[in-house]
Amino acid sequence: MRHFDLSPLYRSTVGFDRMLSLLDSANSDQAPAYPPYNIERTGENAYRISMAVAGFKEAELTIEAKEHTLTIHGEKAEDNEEKEVLYRGIASRAFERHFQLAEHVKVVGASLEHGLLHIDLVRELPEAMKPRKININVSSSTEERKQIEGKVN
Incomplete structure (x- = not known):
């Protein structure tokens, strides 16, 4: 079973509409599968998104944080060399991946190493x-009562 019906939760919660909508949209099968990524917890309030972007250079990737959305966009530069490719197994297609960030989560850095794009959040x-x-x-x-009781005894 890959789909959970969250509609019963909508009528029994107040103020969590945004969270439930995010869960509902994350549960849909329409999410793109390229490029693959991991989300890790690196500390009590620290997180890291690691995305496999093999073949992309730093200049071909853009990261934008706006309001509660983190957008990562990758587009390969035009290759002017004429190559005869016998087999293409490495994807070089453009992509755009969106992540919904919770309130008070900020992007603190990004690095590209060994074909992985790491985005640090706090x-x-x-x-x-x-x-x-x-x-x-x-x-x-209460103090007066204690003082009076102390005098009586």
Whole structure:
């Protein structure tokens, strides 16, 4: 079974519409398979997308982060040399791959090594969203009660 029906979740959640839509679209069979990629967690708030882009030069790849979407585009430069190719097994077609990024996820770097494009991401939560410790204040009436009880005994 490759398809999950997420529609029952829509009616029992509030505020998670975007997340459920992303899950629904990721579940569809219309996603392109080229080029293959991995998504790894490299730390508590760090991630890495590794994409196989064999044969592409750095100048033939573009990475753009806009709002909550990361777009990776690759297009081979025109090869002016006349070659007689007997067998073509290495894909050199253009591609465009989109990734939906969660809130507060930023692209911090990219590198190309050994035919793999690595894109490093980090989730940076604002101070207002980080967990914080709340001090418990003792009310004055409780303090007075303790003082009175201390005097009576």
